[in-house]
Amino acid sequence: MATEFVARGADLELVGIRKEFPGFTAIENLDLKIPAGEFFALLGPSGCGKTTTLRLVAGLEQPTAGRILIGGKDVTDMKPHQRPVNTVFQSYALFPHMNVLENVAFGLRQRKIEEPLAKAQDALKLVELEHLALRRPQQLSGGQQQRVALARALVNRPSLLLLDEPLGALDLKLRRQMQIELKAIQMEVGLTFLHVTHDQEEAMDMADTVAVMNKGRIEQMGAPEKLYDRPKTVFVSKFLGQSNLFVGEVTEQNATSLSINVSGSKLTVPKERAERHEGRIALGVRPEKANFHEDEAPASSAGLNIIGPGEIIDIRFTGVSNQYLIDIPNLGQVTVFAQNIGKSPVTELGAKVWVSWKVEHSFGLSDLPIDSVTESIAVL
Amino acid sequence: MKSFSLGRFALPVYAVIAFVYLLIPIAYTFVFSFNNSLKTNLIWRGFTLDKWANVCQQQGVCEAFGNSILIGVISTVFATTLGTMIAIALVRYRFKFRSAVSLLLFLPMATPEVVLGAGLASQFFSLGAQKGIATIIIAHIMFCLSFVVVTVKARVASLDPALEEAGRDLYGSPSQVFWKITFPLLLPGIMAAALLSFALSFDDFIITNFNSGSAMTFPKYVYTAAARGIPAEANVVGSGVFLLAIAIVISIQVRSAAKAKRLRRS
Numbered sequence: 237m238a239t240e241f242v243a244r245g246a247d248l249e250l251v252g253i254r255k256e257f258p259g260f261t262a263i264e265n266l267d268l269k270i271p272a273g274e275f276f277a278l279l280g281p282s283g284c285g286k287t288t289t290l291r292l293v294a295g296l297e298q299p300t301a302g303r304i305l306i307g308g309k310d311v312t313d314m315k316p317h318q319r320p321v322n323t324v325f326q327s328y329a330l331f332p333h334m335n336v337l338e339n340v341a342f343g344l345r346q347r348k349i350e351e352p353l354a355k356a357q358d359a360l361k362l363v364e365l366e367h368l369a370l371r372r373p374q375q376l377s378g379g380q381q382q383r384v385a386l387a388r389a390l391v392n393r394p395s396l397l398l399l400d401e402p403l404g405a406l407d408l409k410l411r412r413q414m415q416i417e418l419k420a421i422q423m424e425v426g427l428t429f430l431h432v433t434h435d436q437e438e439a440m441d442m443a444d445t446v447a448v449m450n451k452g453r454i455e456q457m458g459a460p461e462k463l464y465d466r467p468k469t470v471f472v473s474k475f476l477g478q479s480n481l482f483v484g485e486v487t488e489q490n491a492t493s494l495s496i497n498v499s500g501s502k503l504t505v506p507k508e509r510a511e512r513h514e515g516r517i518a519l520g521v522r523p524e525k526a527n528f529h530e531d532e533a534p535a536s537s538a539g540l541n542i543i544g545p546g547e548i549i550d551i552r553f554t555g556v557s558n559q560y561l562i563d564i565p566n567l568g569q570v571t572v573f574a575q576n577i578g579k580s581p582v583t584e585l586g587a588k589v590w591v592s593w594k595v596e597h598s599f600g601l602s603d604l605p606i607d608s609v610t611e612s613i614a615v616l
Numbered sequence: 617m618k619s620f621s622l623g624r625f626a627l628p629v630y631a632v633i634a635f636v637y638l639l640i641p642i643a644y645t646f647v648f649s650f651n652n653s654l655k656t657n658l659i660w661r662g663f664t665l666d667k668w669a670n671v672c673q674q675q676g677v678c679e680a681f682g683n684s685i686l687i688g689v690i691s692t693v694f695a696t697t698l699g700t701m702i703a704i705a706l707v708r709y710r711f712k713f714r715s716a717v718s719l720l721l722f723l724p725m726a727t728p729e730v731v732l733g734a735g736l737a738s739q740f741f742s743l744g745a746q747k748g749i750a751t752i753i754i755a756h757i758m759f760c761l762s763f764v765v766v767t768v769k770a771r772v773a774s775l776d777p778a779l780e781e782a783g784r785d786l787y788g789s790p791s792q793v794f795w796k797i798t799f800p801l802l803l804p805g806i807m808a809a810a811l812l813s814f815a816l817s818f819d820d821f822i823i824t825n826f827n828s829g830s831a832m833t834f835p836k837y838v839y840t841a842a843a844r845g846i847p848a849e850a851n852v853v854g855s856g857v858f859l860l861a862i863a864i865v866i867s868i869q870v871r872s873a874a875k876a877k878r879l880r881r882s
Binding site (some may be wrong): 331 | 788
């Protein structure tokens with residue numbers, strides 16, 4: 237076999253990838269570079285093209301256009317079995333007619349590597365399943381099957397490991413545990429991981445870099461904290477966590493900040509945190525960055541955005557925090573999270589409150605929410 | 617006062633009658649294979665093992681039986697191989713006229729055997745083919761094929777395509793993936809199809825009769841012999857095949873029961 241197998245990960249590069257299926261385009265134009273040894277997550281809703289991207293890298297689908305490079309080597313025309321890539325499938329796809337050990341040894345046997353069973357046993361040790369080596373896959377629990385699938389891929393020491401929502405079928409507790417284990421294994425073996433998921437918490441928790449995908453394109457890519465702190469599009473601001481968005485015309489600006497007018501309220505955002513600096517723009521803030529004030533409006537200051545008064549119309553207790561839904565006339569509904577540390581504002585439904593947040597917590601988006609576009613047309 | 621229920625007696629009686637009705641021909645065949653018969657095998661003339669011991673002494677019985685086995689095995693091998701290939705193609709690949717092919721494959725099963733047999737016979741006649749074992753095999757492959765496709769197709773449809781993808785992902789070339797993953801997983805379906813094919817072929821009289829010329833198969837031999845009284849040797853062969861089939865079924869049941877038990881224990 238022509239492929240070389242390395243102990244360390246290799247970088248993956250997708251250049252101008254386009255994938256059309258009869259009747260629709262799954263991926264429009266994708267450029268992506270994943271550095272070696274990185275834990276990279278492709279995050280997006282179902283149907284956004286993330287699984288297709290993964291299958292293209294594995295060689296299970298052929299791109300309509302574009303090139304795929306692994307470790308600098310063009311693998312676009314290689315068959316799946318010729319690529320130094322292994323996949324952990326969503327359904328695990330363990331071979332039901334072989335025991336766990338034979339499943340793990342399969343790839344080694346195919347490549348005629350010496351002592352396949354001993355190496356498979358070692359891989360099972362890594363995922364702490366060596367005591368179940370002689371069981372059949374169907375006798376294992378979901379979490380155990382997931383780990384066998386992981387061992388079966390890892391034992392081959394691929395340059396690149398692809399994970400297709402491998403935690404999707406597990407319950408919440410097991411999922412948290414597997415997330416931690418998966419991350420630990422990735423650190424230990426130092427391979428490049430490409431993880432596809434629709435679970436934003438999972439992506440942010442595990443990945444070094446997250447790419448948010450929507451409708452066959454990457455909307456935004458970066459470290460999880462950066463993506464969360466400074467989303468650039470409406471989709472990212474809503475898919476990765478929650479956001480309160482306000483739409484208005486830019487009315488004034490100076491060297492460092494700009495302000496928009498939303499039904500008479502002035503909201504300010506630092507220029508470096510805004511994608512666009514003129515016209516109608518959307519400004520947002522995360523619910524946990526906002527506070528509310530009872531009785532009277534907070535003293536206005538340059539560093540504070542204040543809206544209100546409004547009325548609390550819903551309170552949801554989620555354990556670590558209370559989620560307040562506040563209806564502000566002419567502005568719409570605003571969500572505020574208040575941490576449950578005993579002294580959080582004690583309020584009840586119907587209370588009259590003002591909402592405020594620091595200017596530096598605002599972010600300006602490059603596009604407008606769809607409902608605000610139609611609204612503005614209605615107003616006109 | 618007391619409710620005398622007719623149903624309480626009617627059901628067991630009905631069940632016994634139904635079973636007697638079902639089993640009488642088999643019991644007759646088996647019992648009369650031990651009959652010390654002369655030319656005809658209709659009256660009980662005493663117990664003997666001679667017919668079992670010297671089954672081939674009666675002219676033609678063993679030859680016909682051998683022909684039937686040969687025809688059955690060859691048609692099964694061809695029908696199963698071709699049918700499995702067709703079944704995989706029908707499930708896995710999207711091609712033009714796929715649904716039409718699916719439907720057409722169903723037709724031989726729905727067509728009366730007399731019509732199929734007569735139709736084939738006239739084709740062989742116009743081709744000028746010499747009727748014999750070869751024409752019987754061709755006919756049998758034809759009608760077994762549909763059954764194989766239907767049986768194997770169900771198995772292919774229930775096979776998760778991700779398993780084959782995993783095989784390709786784990787460095788298996790297409791042929792390695794087929795022999796190490798697809799084939800073993802389809803094997804139960806393929807075996808069922810092969811057994812069904814063999815049974816259909818071994819059993820067939822109508823189509824065979826149209827296309828056999830002077831070649832003799834076991835069903836045809838029994839049919840011909842019936843005109844002058846079926847020899848007890850035919851009963852011996854029939855009972856033998858029956859016992860063999862029962863033995864196979866029991867051994868499969870025992871094996872799968874043992875396997876289920878083993879799975880449950882671990």
